[in-house]
Amino acid sequence: MKDFTTDWTPDELKAYLLLYCTHCHIEETDEDKELIISKVDKDIYKRIHKEIDKDNDYQSLEKILNTIQRLGYTHDDIEVLIQDIKELFLQDGEFDTLEQNMLRQLKHLLN
Known part of the structure; x- marks a missing residue:
């Protein structure tokens, strides 16, 4: 069985989680990229992007x-991540069914 342990910092986790969320639409937009980079260092974004591109859904969730x-x-730390995810999903002015379902599933898994 593969080990999904990481040595990520909190910012690396945030970058990975937000990039994971962009996958619910298959394609990451320029707006997604800008928002994620505003929350983490650009070098972290690039490094984590390379990693998540290699991972499947199961691997991603296990790492997260x-x-x-x-x-x-803590619960409060997770709520901050959930708020970042909501911000990502709402930046285009819509909160579609795919985004709602992903947020619901992540809340369930993370809490």
Whole structure:
């Protein structure tokens, strides 16, 4: 069985999680990229982007969950991540069914 342990910092986790969320529409927009870079360093964005492009959905979720546990995230820490995800989803003025479902599933998994 593969080990999904990471050595990510909180910013790297945030970048990975937000990039993961952009995949619900298959394609990341320029607006998505700008928002993510506004929340984390551009070098982190580039490095994490290369990593997530290699991972499948299962690997991504395992890395996210294991990193949240390793970093000892509290309910409040997770709520901050959820707010960042909402901001990403709402930036185009819409909150479509795919985004709603992804947010609901992530809330369930992360809490």
